[in-house]
Amino acid sequence: MPKSTPAYDSLEATWSRLYRLSHLQSIANWDQAANMPPKGNEARAAALAEVAAIIHETTTAPALRATLGSAAQESLSDTQRANLREMEREWRAANALPRALVERRQMATSRCEYAWRRQRPANDWAGFLPHLKEVVTVAREEAQRLADQSGVSRYEALMDRYEPGLRRERVDRIFGEIRAWLPGLVARARERQSFERVIEPAGPFPLERQRLLCEQAMRLLGFDFEGGRLDVSAHPFCGGVPEDVRMTTRFLEADFLPSLMGTIHETGHARYEQNLPREHLGQPLACARSMALHESQSLSFEMQLGGHPGFVNRLAPLVQQVFGSQPALDPQNLHRLLTRVKPGPIRVDADEVSYPAHIILRYEIECPLIEGEIEAEDLPALWDAKMQELLGLDTRGDYANGPMQDVHWPEGLFGYFPCYSLGAIYAAQWFAAMRRERPDLDQRIGAGQLGPVFDWLREKIWSQGSRWTTDELTLRASGEALNPAHYKAHLEARYLS
């Protein structure tokens, strides 16, 4: 006989309701990016605000505190217990911030982002600064309230939203290690590559052909088109809902690699979503574990597979079939194109090796900024110094491609950046674990057999949802705690051997 758990059951019903409402948010957000004509914007914003208000009202209903308390006393299964833990986490986050602060944040970030869209192209740091300062003020207040509740530092409280349980000590240690070997690795990789001959592909590459290639790559990577689709938006993302994943990309006629590699990246996110535990969909338990783990999936696809010579062997014939044969599209040259190390000022254009330098720089700036150790005025000087130090680049005076390059700060998304590089580190750790279990993994990939990769990720990561904490999941999946040595070994193997 099943145990009676009335409080827990009522929580499940509440979260199912929240899930259905967030479905409408996700689809409306995707539509806004992929379809909506300009005059629809105001009404859409009002509609999204309305549903956000209902969600906020539901998660801050006073009765919920008592129900969560009662459920904790009920006789729950392990699964229910894990689900309750995630509910409590969401409940704490929703209840930590007063409505007025949430609205101030919304105002400040909307204004700042709007200003940024015009000021970035004009390289107008002086005009941007007051907007950014207002966002920082609100973010600090938000961080302080979250920190008061959970007993961590301000910046940790913000990171916690994206990667629950992540602390500065760990990020400091890992990024500190990487910082020590990265500039040397970049230099050595560049030196080796200076002897390689790389042929640039000759375009144009018609957009409809690029779309075809992207869809073929998605099929190769196991994307389920019965439960999702690919569209175009200015900023590629993976949205929608697990039952109906909406990926987007964008096409440049002059170069097919950005759309192809962007699509491969988003397909990693998409497969995570498409393979979350179906039986629990609608409950927090069935959500993706964290943003670092999400990035570990996109980077498993884009970096671990995308730069793998065996995978590129499989990809090259698809590319040639779509665009016709040319020397630049031979597997070896394509692989060189995909693994070329060339530091530049822009994070989103960075190669696999110099990428972590951008993230370390962001972390070393936004962490003290939120903790109150520096001010927004200090950003350009710090930025320039760290770019010089980490990548040997002179960025002075170029604010547009400096501290104004990303939308994260205008949007107040402090604490997110570390997830990108943690994701790359986790991805390397997953592939190291796969190789231990299957010593023939690289031959299999080289033979076009991606099944073992997908099976491993499905069993160890995707199907686990949020059942475990990130640390528990890491241990269960790979047999050890987060270990950046695999990441270093991966980069050395690919770029120095």
Added chain:
Amino acid sequence: MPKSTPAYDSLEATWSRLYRLSHLQSIANWDQAANMPPKGNEARAAALAEVAAIIHETTTAPALRATLGSAAQESLSDTQRANLREMEREWRAANALPRALVERRQMATSRCEYAWRRQRPANDWAGFLPHLKEVVTVAREEAQRLADQSGVSRYEALMDRYEPGLRRERVDRIFGEIRAWLPGLVARARERQSFERVIEPAGPFPLERQRLLCEQAMRLLGFDFEGGRLDVSAHPFCGGVPEDVRMTTRFLEADFLPSLMGTIHETGHARYEQNLPREHLGQPLACARSMALHESQSLSFEMQLGGHPGFVNRLAPLVQQVFGSQPALDPQNLHRLLTRVKPGPIRVDADEVSYPAHIILRYEIECPLIEGEIEAEDLPALWDAKMQELLGLDTRGDYANGPMQDVHWPEGLFGYFPCYSLGAIYAAQWFAAMRRERPDLDQRIGAGQLGPVFDWLREKIWSQGSRWTTDELTLRASGEALNPAHYKAHLEARYLS
């Protein structure tokens, strides 16, 4: 100093909220038809049910009755008074039906529609009948409750949802008149046309070219692409929200006329929505007046303009530009193609002249069905008799193209059909009024100047929203009550002169 109207103000806030929620419904519904992959269906249905439940909860909140009562006592402007009248109408409709009945209806229509999708292609009337009977049972109960509240007959209570205030007496009278002259008009038109030589266009017509043509026709007809778009769905419709209208069409490679004329039809709906009074958007006052008036707009575009020789002169060069020149695409031949009278069993394929016969048939069957004078079993025999009588067609045994041809009955949409022909009658009346005001209207249209048509419709219909009842609006717009003589005159002028 503005008057204090606290009750009315709170109603406006409630209806703004309902408007925002219905925005999400509209976009999610459009997405379901235009984009959604099959595996997204279940989650989408659950999300839509959730928002429908919130809307139902809001409109049936017990406090609303008192607020509506208090608002009626406040000192309101004419505009506010009209808005309150529409709020009361929506409130009565939402509160007339107990939740259990709404759910039974949902179950019965879902089941019936699902069965119909398989049974129609199989011509399986016997299998379909029990499902339809269940839908009829629920529809009668629904109609009875609505009728009890408003003191009209059952069928009138259902028509009232689509055309507020419409009564059987008027429909009987108008359809009775049409019935008297229609078969003769069809016969005479066909005899005249039997001497015309009509050239069939030679395809194929590539879908991308058809899309281009449709978009050009939409531009010609004044569709605002900054506030809407055209996509593809299995069943064309005009959805979205006034700020962001989502039209759909479908393409057949063998024939471009269905997509072109369907698009012209939907553009009429779209311009009504795009030109509703912006200053009141979000309030019931700013909604389209009724479904008969909505159809009067689509039919003003599709029939009044679409079959107008002057308009066809303007359209033909666009068609030739897109598909290249061929004799069939000359203006005169194109006009003949667009006005060919050829009775057939299918309503949606019917020409302008035989179309009302289909509607009269539906009305003469569904009205007694809902009033309880006949049963679902009686439909095929009645159908066959009326098809013979009205259009001289033998439809015996062909259930798929007989009483099973439309989705309306499986979906329980009894009372809607009259709106189609009333819309055609209103459209003729609008154009008669325009010609009285501008005797050069037809020359203007012939010279490609559609401005006078749009200006008249914008001023008299679109911008009026729901400020007036349909009868008031008709009188204000055209100087007389609904008068089917204009419709007859229009058909005679186009097909017999």
